[in-house]
Amino acid sequence: MLHSPSRLTLVPLVALVGLGLAGCSSGSSKKATVSAPTTGATTAPATAGTAGTSMTIAGFKYDPSPLTVAPGTTIPVKNTDGPEHTVTSDAAGLFKADDIKNGMTVSFTAPTKPGTYTYHCEYHSYMHGTLIVK
Ligand SMILES: [Cu+2]
Structure with missing residues (x-):
């Protein structure tokens, strides 16, 4: 009683899924739309191997923190908050991103x-x- 109805419903379902997948993969060939968000900053990443060396300020928090970078890396800091922020080294004059x-x-x-x-x-x-x- 349980076996036959479930089998009957399973077969068309599998067929449908199979058709759907086939139609999907053939219909829309892989289109890689890579949209790199440009920040408008003209500074390029300094050295290779330091991917992801950028910071965001959101909700009055630096993200990521701590951030690990190679010596002398240029780090773009984006401020998504309304108020202006800075990134100012606690030790005077070491580094600073001013008036963001x-x-x-x-x-x-x-x-x-x-x-x-x-x-x-x-x-x-x-x-x-x-x-x-x-
Ligand atoms: Cu601030």
Whole structure:
């Protein structure tokens, strides 16, 4: 009683799925639409092997933090918040991305000396982040 109806419904279902898949793969040939979001910044990534070396500020937080980069890497920082932010090294004058307004991307250059560097936002004292250079 249970066997025959379930088998009957299974067969057309499998056929349908098979047809659907075949039609799908033949109909839409693989079209790679790679849309690289351009930030408008003209700074190119410095060295190979440091993929993903960019930062975003969202919700008054630096992301990612900590961020690990190679010495001297140029790091674009995008601010998605309304208020203006900065990335300012806690140790005076080491690095700084200044006046990053809403929707803007400002780059800074990581120190060339390996180490762990903390930074903050000049406008919001509770905003802190860490940059690891190695
Ligand atoms: Cu800020």
